[in-house]
Amino acid sequence: MDAVRDSAEAGANRRTRWKQDPEGVRRDILVVAMNEFAENGLSGARIDEIAAKTRTSKRMIYYYFGDKDGLYRDVLEEAYRQVRAGEENLHLADLEPVAALRTLTEFTFDHHRDHPSFIRLVMIENIHHGDYLKHSEVIRKLNETAISRIEGIYRKGVASGDFRPDLTPLAIHWQISALSFFNVSNRVSFSLLFGQDLYTEAGQAGLKAQVAETVLRFVARR
Amino acid sequence: MDAVRDSAEAGANRRTRWKQDPEGVRRDILVVAMNEFAENGLSGARIDEIAAKTRTSKRMIYYYFGDKDGLYRDVLEEAYRQVRAGEENLHLADLEPVAALRTLTEFTFDHHRDHPSFIRLVMIENIHHGDYLKHSEVIRKLNETAISRIEGIYRKGVASGDFRPDLTPLAIHWQISALSFFNVSNRVSFSLLFGQDLYTEAGQAGLKAQVAETVLRFVARR
Amino acid sequence: MDAVRDSAEAGANRRTRWKQDPEGVRRDILVVAMNEFAENGLSGARIDEIAAKTRTSKRMIYYYFGDKDGLYRDVLEEAYRQVRAGEENLHLADLEPVAALRTLTEFTFDHHRDHPSFIRLVMIENIHHGDYLKHSEVIRKLNETAISRIEGIYRKGVASGDFRPDLTPLAIHWQISALSFFNVSNRVSFSLLFGQDLYTEAGQAGLKAQVAETVLRFVARR
Amino acid sequence: MDAVRDSAEAGANRRTRWKQDPEGVRRDILVVAMNEFAENGLSGARIDEIAAKTRTSKRMIYYYFGDKDGLYRDVLEEAYRQVRAGEENLHLADLEPVAALRTLTEFTFDHHRDHPSFIRLVMIENIHHGDYLKHSEVIRKLNETAISRIEGIYRKGVASGDFRPDLTPLAIHWQISALSFFNVSNRVSFSLLFGQDLYTEAGQAGLKAQVAETVLRFVARR
DNA sequence: TATGAATGAGGCTTCATTCAT
DNA sequence: AATGAATGAAGCCTCATTCAT
Numbered sequence: 001m002d003a004v005r006d007s008a009e010a011g012a013n014r015r016t017r018w019k020q021d022p023e024g025v026r027r028d029i030l031v032v033a034m035n036e037f038a039e040n041g042l043s044g045a046r047i048d049e050i051a052a053k054t055r056t057s058k059r060m061i062y063y064y065f066g067d068k069d070g071l072y073r074d075v076l077e078e079a080y081r082q083v084r085a086g087e088e089n090l091h092l093a094d095l096e097p098v099a100a101l102r103t104l105t106e107f108t109f110d111h112h113r114d115h116p117s118f119i120r121l122v123m124i125e126n127i128h129h130g131d132y133l134k135h136s137e138v139i140r141k142l143n144e145t146a147i148s149r150i151e152g153i154y155r156k157g158v159a160s161g162d163f164r165p166d167l168t169p170l171a172i173h174w175q176i177s178a179l180s181f182f183n184v185s186n187r188v189s190f191s192l193l194f195g196q197d198l199y200t201e202a203g204q205a206g207l208k209a210q211v212a213e214t215v216l217r218f219v220a221r222r
Numbered sequence: 223m224d225a226v227r228d229s230a231e232a233g234a235n236r237r238t239r240w241k242q243d244p245e246g247v248r249r250d251i252l253v254v255a256m257n258e259f260a261e262n263g264l265s266g267a268r269i270d271e272i273a274a275k276t277r278t279s280k281r282m283i284y285y286y287f288g289d290k291d292g293l294y295r296d297v298l299e300e301a302y303r304q305v306r307a308g309e310e311n312l313h314l315a316d317l318e319p320v321a322a323l324r325t326l327t328e329f330t331f332d333h334h335r336d337h338p339s340f341i342r343l344v345m346i347e348n349i350h351h352g353d354y355l356k357h358s359e360v361i362r363k364l365n366e367t368a369i370s371r372i373e374g375i376y377r378k379g380v381a382s383g384d385f386r387p388d389l390t391p392l393a394i395h396w397q398i399s400a401l402s403f404f405n406v407s408n409r410v411s412f413s414l415l416f417g418q419d420l421y422t423e424a425g426q427a428g429l430k431a432q433v434a435e436t437v438l439r440f441v442a443r444r
Numbered sequence: 445m446d447a448v449r450d451s452a453e454a455g456a457n458r459r460t461r462w463k464q465d466p467e468g469v470r471r472d473i474l475v476v477a478m479n480e481f482a483e484n485g486l487s488g489a490r491i492d493e494i495a496a497k498t499r500t501s502k503r504m505i506y507y508y509f510g511d512k513d514g515l516y517r518d519v520l521e522e523a524y525r526q527v528r529a530g531e532e533n534l535h536l537a538d539l540e541p542v543a544a545l546r547t548l549t550e551f552t553f554d555h556h557r558d559h560p561s562f563i564r565l566v567m568i569e570n571i572h573h574g575d576y577l578k579h580s581e582v583i584r585k586l587n588e589t590a591i592s593r594i595e596g597i598y599r600k601g602v603a604s605g606d607f608r609p610d611l612t613p614l615a616i617h618w619q620i621s622a623l624s625f626f627n628v629s630n631r632v633s634f635s636l637l638f639g640q641d642l643y644t645e646a647g648q649a650g651l652k653a654q655v656a657e658t659v660l661r662f663v664a665r666r
Numbered sequence: 667m668d669a670v671r672d673s674a675e676a677g678a679n680r681r682t683r684w685k686q687d688p689e690g691v692r693r694d695i696l697v698v699a700m701n702e703f704a705e706n707g708l709s710g711a712r713i714d715e716i717a718a719k720t721r722t723s724k725r726m727i728y729y730y731f732g733d734k735d736g737l738y739r740d741v742l743e744e745a746y747r748q749v750r751a752g753e754e755n756l757h758l759a760d761l762e763p764v765a766a767l768r769t770l771t772e773f774t775f776d777h778h779r780d781h782p783s784f785i786r787l788v789m790i791e792n793i794h795h796g797d798y799l800k801h802s803e804v805i806r807k808l809n810e811t812a813i814s815r816i817e818g819i820y821r822k823g824v825a826s827g828d829f830r831p832d833l834t835p836l837a838i839h840w841q842i843s844a845l846s847f848f849n850v851s852n853r854v855s856f857s858l859l860f861g862q863d864l865y866t867e868a869g870q871a872g873l874k875a876q877v878a879e880t881v882l883r884f885v886a887r888r
Numbered sequence: 889t890a891t892g893a894a895t896g897a898g899g900c901t902t903c904a905t906t907c908a909t
Numbered sequence: 910a911a912t913g914a915a916t917g918a919a920g921c922c923t924c925a926t927t928c929a930t
Contacts, residue, residue: 020913062902134414178400178404182403188351268923269925464894567793571707574854630843638836641836642837658880713904
């Protein structure tokens with residue numbers, strides 16, 4: 001489930017109004033807006049709808065975020081921040097290269113699957129030619145660690161002779177991302193056209209194993 | 223370039239009005255609408271904008287397609303039809319399994335890259351939970367051949383001992399699709415976050431080779 | 445009374461709707477909008493209020509004028525056009541210079557007084573730093589005749605020895621305008637601070653005579 | 667330059683917050699508000715904008731002035747007070763009537779030109795039908811001296827035989843005001859329609875001389 | 889078959905103002 | 910005396926769609 005959903009609503013029912021809690025109001029809006037934008041796209045999302053699902057009023061959206069674009073931009077940043085934050089607890093340093101890469105791949109596969117709203121927002125952003133991503137310095141920085149993490153593993157693997165030496169960490173990241181992303185982004189169309197087999201519990205488990213194997217075979221010495 | 227663009231306009235300049243050419247009008251609208259939907263999404267596309275870029279009037283859109291949804295549905299079907307039609311001339315039967323699979327993968331990679339509007343429409347459709355794909359019998363049929371084509375290759379490869387026997391044609395199709403699709407769908411966000419390296423001429427050539435190799439290693443006996 | 449008011453409403457009651465009469469709808473809106481802008485200023489006027497006083501709907505305002513600014517711009521142009529059109533029937537060529545100038549001045553004085561909405565729009569435009577006037581080629585052209593008319597009279601007066609030769613038509617126009625304009629533009633504040641004496645029937649008649657005399661004395665040989 | 671601007675800010679830089687200086691806060695707001703109202707009109711001025719340009723907060727505006735109308739009313743009174751105060755140092759008693767009237771006219775011409783914000787506020791007030799002026803006893807009193815000053819000069823001029831006896835001080839005041847006011851109030855529209863000639867340094871000097879001459883010729887015996 | 893005119897519903901945003909501290 | 914947070918009401922504008930010819 002989206003990690004986004006369950007924060008900020010603990011123990012407060014719909015009718016409760018905020019009393020001077022700026023950060024709470026901001027988060028409340030952000031959480032709701034993330035879901036709405038992810039669900040309906042930028043043009044499809046409705047400020048009225050977002051406001052209605054909030055514990056505050058439409059007016060506050062403008063108070064805190066300026067306009068719809070500003071809200072979307074903040075939602076996008078927040079989405080990246082949350083997803084990247086979720087990756088922090090990954091301790092791969094102790095593992096040998098092959099195990100580390102398998103773990104990272106499987107983790108990414110699961111992580112993407114656990115954050116469909118994030119995936120959808122990235123899709124939406126791509127549809128919009130990255131207009132908002134372009135202007136976010138914050139997001140760019142968040143992604144640098146993704147590469148350096150792989151770089152560490154890859155170097156060790158090359159040194160140990162497990163991995164072939166003619167690849168770049170970027171290319172490996174690309175492969176892991178592509179397979180993990182597509183699994184979520186195209187789930188609907190793929191299953192409609194080719195059946196649900198790959199999206200059952202078992203199907204996903206098998207797919208995850210295959211994806212990991214694909215990556216490992218790809219980087220393997222031979 | 224999008225194959226969509228250049229059909230249907232041959233021999234008619236911009237200012238010309240249609241006179242008694244229903245099919246021409248329909249195609250004119252369809253071509254324009256495909257670009258607009260692909261460019262702006264379902265909610266983002268504007269009937270007014272589509273009409274303006276057409277050689278006919280807004281009223282005709284309603285005349286031929288009923289409403290915006292109807293137009294989108296027809297655009298989607300047309301997009302699938304065009305893309306699948308482009309795959310027909312692929313003669314893989316004469317090739318040995320490895321060459322056939324490499325050819326198919328590389329072709330898919332290129333084909334997706336040549337049809338960004340199609341990719342975008344599929345993304346959009348996924349964002350909309352496949353609401354329109356669901357209702358299209360036509361599209362489902364179009365995709366069956368994709369699997370059977372792979373099935374032919376895979377069987378021969380297993381028989382020849384080149385491919386391992388524990389896979390399904392569907393899983394192979396999924397891999398080829400994922401890598402080819404992601405290359406186009408996430409180009410904007412990926413290059414914004416990680417640089418343009420993979421999207422230069424050379425970068426794409428390398429990526430294509432890697433993708434083909436990935437698929438071949440994945441199905442290889444060992 | 446404002447010449448604006450009585451056109452376009454002849455013989456049609458409030459409930460009547462237009463049936464395919466674009467020019468009628470346009471004029472209806474323009475007439476109402478002119479009054480509203482003149483009465484309340486650009487920011488003060490309300491699109492809703494304008495629409496309500498119209499025989500058509502708010503939507504049509506946007507259909508024909510794009511937005512509030514566009515409507516204001518067209519109102520401004522229309523106001524200038526109407527006022528200048530009202531000046532056309534002035535036949536001064538037959539009169540000797542002194543009589544011609546007196547006639548012109550008195551006419552201008554009356555004309556301004558008869559078009560308070562126009563005066564108010566010009567005031568409003570000045571408050572807005574002429575932002576809309578700047579972009580209207582139409583209006584600039586309309587005003588050229590005003591100067592050339594005076595030029596004709598002045599030349600004849602100089603030739604006849606009635607007028608002194610060291611003036612410019614522009615300066616004369618400025619004086620006539622200033623006195624005629626101020627009479628309307630500052631009527632409210634002036635009468636509030638200094639009493640109504642100048643704004644009674646008799647007061648205005650006297651003022652008009654004085655204004656004409658002022659102008660004549662100003663251009664007189666000695 | 668507007669006299670309004672530079673008062674009240676002496677010795678305090680932008681970032682400084684007020685601490686226990688009610689009168690300073692009031693003046694700060696008043697100065698900013700005068701510019702905003704003069705620049706944008708009553709409906710056009712924004713409380714938020716005024717607050718932002720102030721060294722204090724929006725809340726204080728309401729604390730000191732009640733509401734937007736109250737602020738505007740106080741701004742208007744302050745504007746009249748400042749302008750009239752600037753006229754006090756005019757010593758005309760010693761001059762002979764013709765010189766006195768010329769001096770007064772030229773002074774008025776300059777004075778209006780030096781206080782464009784005041785002129786604009788008067789225009790705005792006229793557009794609003796003097797709704798606020800009506801309720802200000804203060805302003806009415808301020809203007810009585812303007813008439814009595816002219817009365818003194820005029821009486822002496824009639825007595826000396828320089829001026830004709832059939833005029834009223836009010837009519838003379840009206841003329842001086844009209845010409846001096848129009849020069850500022852309609853500067854934008856006039857120069858847009860008829861060129862900048864009258865608004866250059868030289869143009870204004872000439873205009874001032876002409877205005878003075880106009881007034882003198884107007885009151886002259888013959 | 890074709891079209892310009894017309895529209896209701898609903899979208900986004902701004903404004904002056906008040907609340908709670 | 911001073912402030913940041915909060916707000917209802919109302920403003921402007923856009924959208925897909927239908928009407929009348």
